[in-house]
Amino acid sequence: MKTYEVAVVPGDGIGKEVVPASLKVLDTIADIHGGLKFQYKEFPWSCEYYLEHGQMMPDDGLGILKNFDSIFLGAIGNPKLVPDHVSLWGLLIKIRREFEQSINIRPAKFFKGLRSPLVNPNDFDLIVVRENSEGEYSEVGGRIHKGEDEIAIQNAIFTKTGTKRAMKYAFDLAKQRRNHVTSATKSNGIVHSMPFWDEVFKETEQEYPDVQTASYHIDALAAFFVTRPQIFDIIVASNLFGDILTDIGGAIMGSIGIAPAANININGRYPSMFEPVHGSAPDIAGKGIANPIGQIWTAKMMLDHFGESELGQKLLDTVEEVTNDGIKTSDIGGNATTIEVADEICSRLKKTAAVS
Ligand code: NAD
Ligand code: IPM
Ligand code: MN
8 A cells, every 4th residue: 555645734715625625536536546545634834823823834844744745735825814925935935945846837728618718728738837946036135214215125036056947847848748848038128137047048948959949028928828828838937927827827727726736846855745826715715615626636736746647637537527517616607616526526536436
């Protein structure tokens, strides 16, 4: 029996709804496999935890997480209770950085039964490789003066190592797909980091002569997501550009509630973390109507990470089948609840397993 130890952090808002729904699906997958088991340990780290303890996780939180095979996280953030920069930097971003999860893989693909705002969404099938530990997300800077003279300075940090690492990851991924990488730049307006980004991209593409490339300024690229989605295979983007592009990707698929993500530690020193693109959605939290597909697809990425890609593919095919049959939450035009969608996925997985 292969057992994976998974640290579960449901977090805030709809994280507390879509995570349990996804764990039901993961357990069904394990049952079907027969030789696979997920051992969960749940941690209540969230904004409510912060109110009680004055921090988002205990002092030894990272030490605890370090021993798990992976981290499965819902979403963090309840700005009514705790300012976002405090809650996110105290947990999510802390884990990404301290555990050297330098690559954020964010696939986006249109599938049957969804409603896209695009006229022809069938060609929409891409992966954003987001640099996940530096760039515009930086603690360097500060605020000086007070009152009307106040100045806020936010420095973006791009290292050669971090930039090249993200780019190489993108090129390697392209080799498993359609051999094409697009760079998201903005070297016409950002005069230090982005010309540097372009140089590193040029250097990297020379190491991959079989991979085709393109480079667009992020503003034009965002528009091409909508008008020419077929030109994209892999997109490599800085931390902030990748963040923004992947919400657009979610919208193009039909809802940001569908979009999955994986924060990968590529040196194997720490666990990777699996959390969807969306946030805690305070506007719908507690209603039981959150779309669980983003979190379930994220679970599929965790299966891939564990080398269980066949099961992962079966899971995604079942999600597509359920969606296509109209069992879906209201954000994508249905009237099913979070749990109804998850239960339907579980019962179909069981049925297919019984037949085969
Ligand atoms: P959000 O993604 O939470 O919500 C944006 C919109 O999308 C809302 O209308 C919401 O109802 C909808 N939505 C999101 N997920 C959905 C789902 N699964 N099903 C149906 N609808 C869904 O973004 P926001 O409103 O900017 O942020 C809310 C909070 O979440 C903030 O505190 C923010 O900082 C945090 N946040 C956390 C993460 C994370 O932990 N990974 C990611 C993004 C935002
Ligand atoms: C995401 C989120 C986070 C990010 C926020 C909550 C800090 O938007 O994971 O996409 O910007 O990375
Ligand atoms: Mn985001």
